[in-house]
Amino acid sequence: MTEICTVCGKPIEPNAKTASRNISFAICDSCVSQVSGASDCTALLEAIDAPVLLMQGNPRQVITANRKALALFEKNPQEVEDHRGGQVFDCIHSFTEAGCGKDVNCENCKIKNAIVDTFTSANPHNGVSSELSIKKANGTKTYALRVSTEKLGDLALVRVERYDADAQPGSQPDAAR
Numbered sequence: 001m002t003e004i005c006t007v008c009g010k011p012i013e014p015n016a017k018t019a020s021r022n023i024s025f026a027i028c029d030s031c032v033s034q035v036s037g038a039s040d041c042t043a044l045l046e047a048i049d050a051p052v053l054l055m056q057g058n059p060r061q062v063i064t065a066n067r068k069a070l071a072l073f074e075k076n077p078q079e080v081e082d083h084r085g086g087q088v089f090d091c092i093h094s095f096t097e098a099g100c101g102k103d104v105n106c107e108n109c110k111i112k113n114a115i116v117d118t119f120t121s122a123n124p125h126n127g128v129s130s131e132l133s134i135k136k137a138n139g140t141k142t143y144a145l146r147v148s149t150e151k152l153g154d155l156a157l158v159r160v161e162r163y164d165a166d167a168q169p170g171s172q173p174d175a176a177r
C-alpha cells in the first residue's frame, strides 16, 4: 500500500530514509527537506498526530511546537519558542540558577540525554521515559514523561507520548533519580 504524505498529499516512495524516521514517517522526503526554521514547518508539525516540539541544537532550545503540544502544556507559542525543553515541561530544575540541562540534577536526565544524543549521533530514540518534578501554579507534582526523538536536518523533533501526573514514586523502575 502506498502511503500518502500528510503534508503535500503526494505518494511517499518508501526508501531507507523514510524507514529510519520514527516520528515524521508519514511525511515525504521532499517536505521534510524543506524544514529549516519556524517559518515553514507549521504544516509539517501539524501533520504529525501527536504533541511535537521542534528543537535546535545550539543553544539547545525549542524553536516551535504544534497545537497539540501547546494544548498539552497549556502554553501559548511565546511561552514555548526560544525556551529550553525543561521550561516547556515546567521541570523544577529548569527554574534553578544554572537552568535546564545545566543544573546538577540534569546530569542524568534521560530526556535531555536522548535529545543531546539525537543531535550528536543523529540516532532516533523511541519511548524514553522518566519522571520529572513539574511545577505548576497549584504546586509541584511528579509527572511521568515519555518522549521519542528524531533528527530532522540540523533540527530535531521531540514527540511527547506521555505527560501526566499519575506517576506514583517508585512505579517506574527505569526513572532517573
Ligand SMILES: [Zn+2]
Residues within 6 Å of the ligand: 005, 006, 007, 008, 009, 010, 027, 028, 029, 030, 031, 032
Ligand atoms: Zn510531502
